[in-house]
Amino acid sequence: MALVILTMVEPSVIEERIRAGVEGVTHVEVKDLTGTKDHFEATVVASAFEGKTRVAQQRLVFAALGELMNGPIHALTFKTMTPERFEGQA
DSSP: OOOOOOOOOOOHHHHHHHHHSTTEEEEEEEEEEESSSSSSEEEEGGGGGGTOOOHHHHHHHHHHHGGGGGTTOOEEEEEEHHHHHHHHHO
């Protein structure tokens, strides 16, 4: 019988990981969608996304989150934007 350890993740930890792992982050907003600390929604704005496809942008975020995506984070939906696009929405 395998031992399963459930770890809850604070939104602030996700934000810290993204800021540390994605170059040129200017804005990160992370919301806990269910209150269970395993289903999240995020908006990430970074200069590192310039000239990259949406898939490449997502890969940068997933890489920054590392092992959190293998268990503690059950679901994550997110938007990635360049600073220029983000400011154009204001």
